[in-house]
Amino acid sequence: MAKRKALKAVISACLVTGFLVPLNAPVTGNAKASGPSEIIVSPIPKSLEQTDKGFPLNPKVGLVTEKGTDPAAVAELKQLLQKAGVTSIVESDIKNPKLQEPVIIWLGEFSEQDELKTIRQQTGIENLEVTKKEGYIVASKHGTKNKKHIVISGHDEAGTFYGTQTFEQIIVDRKGTHWIPEVEIKDWPTMPIRGSIEGFYGAPWSHEDRLSQISFYGEHKMNSYIYAPKDDPYHREKWKVPYPEEKIQELAELVQTAQENHVIFTFAISPGNTITYSSKSDLDALIQKAEAMWDVGVRSFALYLDDIDPSLRSPEDRAMFGGDPNPPAAAQAYLLNRFNEEFIKKHKGAERLITVPTDYYQAGTTSYRERFAELVQSDIIVQWTGIGVVAPTITSQDADETHEIFKHDLLIWDNYPVNDFDRNRLFLAPLTGRDSDLTPEHGVIGLTANPMNEAEASKIPLFTVADYTWNPEAYDPADSLKRSLKEFSEVAYEPLKLFVEASYATSLNNNREPIAERVKPLIEQFWMAEEAKDNQAVSTAGKALLQEFSKMRQAVKELRDQVGNEKFLIEVAGYLNKLELYGQAGETAVDMVLARQSGDTAKAAPKRLELQQLRTAIDKTPQKLSIGVVPTFLERAINGKNLAEGKKAAASSSEVSWLTLDLAVDGNNNTRWASLYTDDQWISVDLGQVYAIDKVKLYWESAYGKQYKIQVSKDGSQWMDVYTELNSNGETDEIQFPAVEARYVKMQGIKRSSSWGYSLYEFSVYESQNK
Structure with a gap:
């Protein structure tokens, strides 16, 4: 058979807002197959070509690296090879490669011409240049002397690390020996900064949560984590107070874990509620706080001025800035510039300073914004949420207009899927409503998503954030969500999908409720038949409704039995309880109406009592699900028709x-x-x-x-x-x-x-x- 291009992953921008489409995309990760298998990588790469050829991953492989090959990439590769059944790894350097093993893996940056020449001669792979920052090539091919070759080459250490993450996903899990399909992948990120900001109000994540999150970011090619929990007292309320030693050690471990996963750990301080902007002692306190973080490896810092009263409280500030056209902007700029000069620029290797202005979400300009833009040093990065605290859409036109106002590089602080403003909701839908061209050309250098207080549940939508920020041109929310759920728990995919549909509605997707969309027509048919006293039609419609309510109830049991993530199950326990109660109450309501319709009062009466008890339990469960037609269905079953509905x-x-x-x-x-x-x-x-x-x-x-x-x-x-x-x-x-x-x-x-x-x-x- 002639070679064929089985999959070309260079596809047009597609910001689909729905989930109710056929979810039949290939599964990410180690595919299981007996014949040639199309594979897919998450995030979707810029280019992926696959033939119908391949070769088995022999238990003995040679590993060729170069001096300084990223240690995290080497460790990651060895771990996944062992997981795939490799028992012997013979290591050598590109300057003197050992090529006796049946499968040779070349891992490194390989930027020198003699190195590239060696690889080309042995593998027959010609195009090995990687020119984009964090970019990589993964290629597998039959080479010379009957050897099989795998090349994982990055533009830099991060690119090499990401190449190993991609290589893991193309390995096909087969009985006996794993299979390596013949592929050529060329990939790089669109957004320079991709990650999350722990910036919500309420109980901060635990140390274990953060360690798990940072590893998750590395696995999904996200390169940024900003530490900014509003209710960490040492971040905001007690920003002058040094962290206790045990907290310093935790932060040191987070920084180390971030470095191992090629994630930039940004330490943020929010001093705006109590700081005196003109005070040298307050500046010294900020620098001392930052110095302690520098000592444990932090190289990125942020000073946040959001969600504060911008009025100048201290006499010193009023005296110094009161005559400015906009005193708050002048005071804040003075602080930012001094910290930038006195700390950031005096520490070699420090990343650019990041800030959030007080006017961070408004449309259009303000006198504050104009003065802030004029006074704040040009290298300082400005975070922006889009138009609105939780922006339903963020467009490149919005970015152009906002960049023109601030005249600084914009880093999007995306308040999705954060739920601190509605603590009894989960937002598990994929990221939607963001243009595919939010790029440096439009003043945007990246996006950090503000997750939910529920760390494990946040991984479901954060997977889609990683997809979007890496390759927004190819981003398909529905497909991305499917791959997220498959990765989260493939064995429990169907019940997990139903639970996500029950926690789907957000301002980003026009508050869509996939379950309600399915159930509402059935409810309408049921009540129409009941009003018409058509017993056969009521029974038919009732059976269809019973199936839907049974799925809700059964999904909860399946999730509890099949999802191995205990932390997730604890986080979502209240929501699972509510879904189960809705399922039980829906079944009971249908049974009651059917009994009432047939004149079986002996059955209808206890069903009514049971339904009332279930509704009481539902009302006592504070968690909310986005299936709003079910409560009104239960209400009608008990109290009769709501005359206002639909009027x-x-x-x-x-x-x-x-x-x-x-x-x-x-x-x-x-x-x-x-x-x-x-x-x-x-x-x-x-x-x-x-x-x-x-x-x-x-x-x-x-x-x-x-x-x-x-x-x-x-x-x-x-x-x-x-x-x-x-x-x-x-x-x-x-x-x-x-x-x-x-x-x-x-x-x-x-x-x-x-x-x-x-x-x-x-x-x-x-x-x-x-x-």
């Missing part, structure tokens, strides 16, 4: 274009409407005809109405008060009142609970059962 709503305002009034009556209690930020705001619903109603339920978001009225009307013009609340505490308000005939129902705000507006997940209205 036409009106409102005094909407806070933003995506928090529209229809979302308060869509039958999904994870979507919401929000008003503008004044007390005199309202939302109403047109029920379509006059009903006798006696109950309204308000499912509040955290921005709830402290005081409000429920008003009703027959014509939408003349309103009558049926209930007044003067001291709500939010969450769910169930309001019962004497039955009244009405077509229109309104929540009229009197007083908000916060500086935000009024925000409702769902506005439900119920017909009186005592007509």
Whole structure:
């Protein structure tokens, strides 16, 4: 058979926002195959060509390196060879290579012409130059004298290390002897800086979490970790206080682990809440803190000025900067520049200083930004979240405009998948909404993702971040997520995928709910059949619903039984409990309605009691899942039809274009409407005809109405008060009142609970059962 190009991994940019597409991409890692097998590498390389040839990985191999070959790459290669069944490794130097073994591996940078000539003569591989920083070549081929050759060559130490990571993924796991397909891979990263920033509020990661994370970054070609946990007191609140010795030792171990994985460890300090910018003693305290980190191997530093009151508190600062066009910007620039001059530039080998300005997420310019840009030294890197604290999209146009304002290199601080702003949510969907050309040409030198407090769960979306930052031109979120889940737990892939779908909705993907998208049509068919009293149709629709609810319940058991990552299971235990309860409650609700439809009251009554108990357990479980149609389904099964669902709503305002009034009556209690930020705001619903109603339920978001009225009307013009609340505490308000005939129902705000507006997940209205 003639040679064929089985896979060419140079593909067009594809920022797919969905997950509900066929997930049939090849699996990353050691593939299992009996014939020629297409392989895939994560992150997707710039170029991968494979033929239908290959050779077995003999138990005896020769390893040819050069002086100074990256020790981490050598160690990594030896470990994976032993794992693949290699029992003998004969090592030699490129200057005097030993080539007796059946398989020869060439590992190094090999930049000298005589070295390249030797490799070309032995292997027949001509194109061995690697010109891009952190780039590498992995090539396997039958060479001269019946020898099989594998070349892993990097532009630099990091590239060589990444080449070994890629080589591990092309090894095909076969019975007996592992197989090496004939491939030629040429690869390099698009983004110079790729990684994560532990920058969330709440309980910081443990030391073990961080060690595991850094190893994960190395395995996925991420080269940056920024240490900036908001609730580490020595980072922010007590920034002047030296770390205790035991903490210093932990940080030293993190730095060492980062170096072994070619990850730059950045130590960040956030002094903005208490520092006197003009104070020499405060500058000395910063330098002393940084000096202690330098002594344990840190070479990258950041001074953060985000999430602070920019006002100048000290008389000294007001005296020194009060006359500036923008005093806060002048004070901050003075501090940054002094630290840059007095510490960074006086330490050979230090990376460029990184900062976050106080105005880090706004659209457009401000007087602060303009003065900050003018005064801060040009070599200092500015971090930026995109437009918005959690930016739904980050475009190259946004980057161009922001770069034009700051006039400094931009490093994206991507607040995804961070969940510190909603601690009872997990965000497990792939990274989406980021343009494929966020590159230095648009002022962007990289991206660091802010993960969740749950370190192990964060690895699922961080895998996709690694994919995107390495090769955004080829990034496909759905495919990347599939490979992430396969790597995380191949044996539990299906239940893990369902759990991810239940934790999928984010502002990045328009709050999509894959499970709800599947289940909602089934729910609608079920209730239509029930209203029509079509027993056969109800039974058919009920069976389909029972299958979906059974999958939820069974997925939890399978995950607990099959996922070997105990730390992950502990992190997500509450969410698994909720998913299991939803599955059980859904099954019970269907059984109850079917029994009620058939007139079997003896069965329906205990099912109703069981459902009420399950709903109580659900309400007591604070974790939230993105399957909002299930709670409203359970609500209807107990209390009857919500007359407002799907009806036409009106409102005094909407806070933003995506928090529209229809979302308060869509039958999904994870979507919401929000008003503008004044007390005199309202939302109403047109029920379509006059009903006798006696109950309204308000499912509040955290921005709830402290005081409000429920008003009703027959014509939408003349309103009558049926209930007044003067001291709500939010969450769910169930309001019962004497039955009244009405077509229109309104929540009229009197007083908000916060500086935000009024925000409702769902506005439900119920017909009186005592007509």
